[in-house]
Amino acid sequence: MTEMEECKQRDLLAAYLCVKPSVAEDLGSYDELKCALQYAGLNPTPSFMTHHWPQDTTHAITFEGFCHLSEQLPEVAIDEIETLFMKVFGTTDGKVGESHFKKMVASGDLSQDLSEADLGYILQEAGVVDKGVVDCSKLCKTIMHTITEMKHLSLQKLEERSNLQRINTKTFTRKKREKFAKQEDQSKTSPSHSVPDLGGWSEASLKGCFYLDKQNVLAHQYSMEVSCLGPTIVKMKPKSYMKQEAGRGPVDTLAYIFRESPEGMRNYIGFTDQKDDDGSHFWQDTLKEGRYVVIPYTSGCRLREREHEPEGCIELVESKGKVQLTPEFRLVLEEIFYQVDLDGNGCLNRQEFNLYNWRTSGEEVQDDEWSVVQSNFEVQDGELTLGGFLALHQLEAEDNGGDSDDLWVSLEAMGYNRIGRQDQAAPFTISVLSQVCQPSLQVSGLKSGGLLLDKAVVRSIMENAEPVKIKNMIDLIQYEYVGEHRGSIVIQNKAHSKVTVKVDCSQSSNIITNRPNLDWTVEVAGKSAIIAHQLLPLRIGEEWNVVCNAVVGNTQTLGEEEA
Numbered sequence: 001m002t003e004m005e006e007c008k009q010r011d012l013l014a015a016y017l018c019v020k021p022s023v024a025e026d027l028g029s030y031d032e033l034k035c036a037l038q039y040a041g042l043n044p045t046p047s048f049m050t051h052h053w054p055q056d057t058t059h060a061i062t063f064e065g066f067c068h069l070s071e072q073l074p075e076v077a078i079d080e081i082e083t084l085f086m087k088v089f090g091t092t093d094g095k096v097g098e099s100h101f102k103k104m105v106a107s108g109d110l111s112q113d114l115s116e117a118d119l120g121y122i123l124q125e126a127g128v129v130d131k132g133v134v135d136c137s138k139l140c141k142t143i144m145h146t147i148t149e150m151k152h153l154s155l156q157k158l159e160e161r162s163n164l165q166r167i168n169t170k171t172f173t174r175k176k177r178e179k180f181a182k183q184e185d186q187s188k189t190s191p192s193h194s195v196p197d198l199g200g201w202s203e204a205s206l207k208g209c210f211y212l213d214k215q216n217v218l219a220h221q222y223s224m225e226v227s228c229l230g231p232t233i234v235k236m237k238p239k240s241y242m243k244q245e246a247g248r249g250p251v252d253t254l255a256y257i258f259r260e261s262p263e264g265m266r267n268y269i270g271f272t273d274q275k276d277d278d279g280s281h282f283w284q285d286t287l288k289e290g291r292y293v294v295i296p297y298t299s300g301c302r303l304r305e306r307e308h309e310p311e312g313c314i315e316l317v318e319s320k321g322k323v324q325l326t327p328e329f330r331l332v333l334e335e336i337f338y339q340v341d342l343d344g345n346g347c348l349n350r351q352e353f354n355l356y357n358w359r360t361s362g363e364e365v366q367d368d369e370w371s372v373v374q375s376n377f378e379v380q381d382g383e384l385t386l387g388g389f390l391a392l393h394q395l396e397a398e399d400n401g402g403d404s405d406d407l408w409v410s411l412e413a414m415g416y417n418r419i420g421r422q423d424q425a426a427p428f429t430i431s432v433l434s435q436v437c438q439p440s441l442q443v444s445g446l447k448s449g450g451l452l453l454d455k456a457v458v459r460s461i462m463e464n465a466e467p468v469k470i471k472n473m474i475d476l477i478q479y480e481y482v483g484e485h486r487g488s489i490v491i492q493n494k495a496h497s498k499v500t501v502k503v504d505c506s507q508s509s510n511i512i513t514n515r516p517n518l519d520w521t522v523e524v525a526g527k528s529a530i531i532a533h534q535l536l537p538l539r540i541g542e543e544w545n546v547v548c549n550a551v552v553g554n555t556q557t558l559g560e561e562e563a
Contacts, residue, residue, distance in 0.1 A: 009229050009289070012067050013436070015039035022200065023063035023230060023436045033061055033069075041148070042073040063436060094136040098123065101134045198433060201233075204441035205431040207342045210251065210298050211359065211415055212305060212424040216448050220342070220355075222294040222430060223260075223444045230436030232287040234294060236272050237280035239427045249540040251303045251426035252486065254281055256449075256456045258293040266293055268456040273464075275485055287434075294430065294441075295449045297457060299486065299534035300514035303426050306417065313418040316397070316404040316411075323402040325394055332411065332420050337389050339414075339427050342443055347383035355446050360410040458529050461488040470550050476501070476524075478550050487511070487535035487546045493524040500524075500553035503532035510544035511535045521553060 016023055019036045027033045030053045037044040052069060053059055061069070089096040101123075123129045128138040208220035226232055234257055238250040254273075258266040269292075272281035316329040325333070340356045341348055348356070353373070354365040365373075373379075377388035384392075393407070400406055415425025432439045465481040465488075475494035481487060491501050505511065506518040513520070514534040522532045537544040 009067070012040055012070055013063075013229055015041075016063055016066055025200070026060040026062050027066060028060055033066070036066060037070065037073065040070055041075070042070060044073060048073065089136065091136070095133050096136060098129055098132050098134050198233075201433045201435050202438040203431055203433045204439045205344075205429060206441055206443060207239075207339065207344060208296060208428050208430055208443070209339060209415075210253070210296065210303055210426040210428070211413070211446075212303060213448075217298060217300065217303065218359075218446055218448055219296040219298075220446050221296070221444050221449075223440075223442050224257075224292040224294050224432050225440040226287050226289055226292070226432075226434055227437045227439075228289050230286060230434055231284065232435070232439070233282055233284045233431075233433040234272060235276070235280050235282040235431045235433065236296065237278065237429045237431075239429055249302075249536075250279070252299050252301065252536060253426065253428045254297045255283070255430060256295050256297055256453060256460070257283060258295070258452070258456070259288075260291045260293050266452060268459060271297075271456070271460050273460070273483075293444070294432075295453050295456075296428065296430065297449060297453060298426060299536065301512045301534055301536040303424075304514075306423060310417055310419050310421075314420045316407045317402050319402055323398050325390070325397060328420060329407070330390060332416065333390055333393055334386065335422075336414055337386050345383075347380050347385050348389065349383045351443065353384055355443070359446060360413045458490055458531060461490045461531070462492070462529065465490070467492070470501070470552060473499075473552055476552065478548075479529075480546070480548055482535075482546045485537075487533075488531060489533040489535070489548055489550075490529055491522060491524050491532050491550065492529035493526055496526040498523060498525045501532070502551045502553055504549045504551070505533055505535065505546060507547040507549070508535070508545060510538050510542055511546060512538045 013023065015036050016027075016039075018039045019032050020027065027036060030049060033053055034044050034049055053061075089101070123134060123139075128135045128142060204224075206220075206222065208222075211218045224234075234255055236253050236255040238253045254271055256271045257269050259269050260266050270283050270285060272283040274283065275281050314328045314332075315326045318324055318326050336356075337348070340352055342352050342355075343349075350365065350370055353370075357363060357365050373384060373388075373392070374382065377391050378385045379388060397404070397407065411420075412424075415422045417423050430441070432441050461481050462479045464483075465479040467477045467479055470476040470478050470491075476499060477492040477494065479488075479490040479492065481489075489503055489505070491503065493499055500521055500523045502519070502521045504519045505513065508518065511518070512535070515532075518533070520532065522530055524530050532550075533548075535546055
């Protein structure tokens with residue numbers, strides 16, 4: 001879509017929303033259609049309206065239909081209006097008597113025509129009448145000015161709506177932060193935010209999961225596309241298969257959104273910083289047509305390496321005349337199957353099976369291998385069924401002669417401990433909803449968010465917190481964000497020398513950190529920023545607070561380090 005087409009689409013969206021509260025609602029009358037077209041700066045003639053909205057018929061026009069109709073109306077040009085006036089009034093100088101003008105513009109339909117008094121008032125206000133003569137050239141300029149004002153008004157209303165909905169942290173100002181801080185003071189008693197009424201919105205949804213991989217966190221990543229400008233919501237909801245300890249919540253799950261340029265550049269635009277009543281986090285903004293990347297993120301406060309294996313161990317295979325999978329293991333495999341069935345259609349397509357195979361073995365599924373799977377195990381429409389998935393693992397157990405070591409490797413890669421609970425992984429569901437089109441959501445990989453995600457997380461924290469200089473350090477700044485559901489501490493070093501900072505949150509109450517302990521020392525390289533702590537309430541529903549003290553340790557220039 002060209003820049004001109006994009007502007008045109010925005011004008012139409014703005015005009016439509018001047019008449020209806022949502023593009024999910026159809027235009028329901030002749031007058032609504034006419035008004036929306038006029039807000040778009042178009043001139044729907046009576047014949048055009050009658051043709052597209054016949055009298056005495058029950059009719060409705062969608063936003064898409066409205067856009068299609070607008071393409072059939074030419075843009076209003078001042079030269080065309082002047083030419084039309086000259087032709088109608090039979091004048092070459094653009095001047096016509098006021099009484100003659102009023103007579104010519106009247107259609108004879110009293111229900112549609114303006115009264116003579118109203119028409120006279122309009123002409124006087126426009127300043128186009130002088131000594132009983134209407135200056136049509138001036139009138140044309142007034143008409144064009146009115147058309148421009150109508151379009152400006154509709155765009156202004158769209159911007160106002162967008163500002164109310166926008167959660168994008170780039171738009172936060174100091175005043176908004178102060179207001180937000182006041183809201184946070186009341187967070188212990190205030191309810192969660194809620195997404196708007198989604199009646200009529202189109203949705204695309206997929207599953208995903210975080211996996212601990214030594215010191216890294218891997219997660220499914222997604223490509224998202226929207227085909228036209230309009231309000232869009234990205235929503236992420238945790239779905240934990242493991243039993244939670246009393247009072248403790250599920251693994252925290254956020255999603256960071258990036259706009260992807262045709263050249264492949266990714267620009268951060270926002271993250272799911274609002275929490276819905278159902279426990280999900282969401283982000284809402286008016287998105288342009290285009291391609292986006294969605295990268296899930298978890299703080300690491302609750303998803304972390306286990307300190308020791310729990311007591312006990314389930315059996316994976318048993319031998320009753322022949323090697324068989326135990327009922328306990330089959331239940332775990334069923335749980336895994338429905339987890340890696342990302343589109344939720346009850347079968348595994350090649351991409352889903354490939355991601356599972358890569359996670360458990362580190363190898364991609366080749367063409368001939370996928371052909372073998374399809375030929376030897378139960379499939380439906382070319383996709384592996386649950387029965388086929390179980391049979392495949394049954395065959396693996398038989399090939400190993402009942403040895404379950406390889407099966408345990410797969411389970412551990414999927415985050416399961418020895419008693420069959422998934423404590424090193426965190427499933428979730430991610431959804432994208434659009435008010436104006438059917439969005440597209442596809443899995444693009446299973447990997448770490450990398451530097452792109454790290455920078456976006458740090459930026460989102462800094463944009464939501466007031467900078468405070470650390471005592472006696474001109475170029476060392478602390479950003480402390482404490483929201484309703486989470487907290488974060490970022491240390492920024494503007495100097496060229498690296499510095500170590502002890503960031504002590506041990507005086508806080510009812511919190512957990514992503515660090516090994518609440519009193520933690522970080523090393524901040526020159527001209528960089530780092531997350532010192534990610535913080536969550538330890539026990540959900542109980543009061544919690546953050547007390548943070550940052551103390552500077554030893555500093556060392558980069559030159560000294562190299563020497």
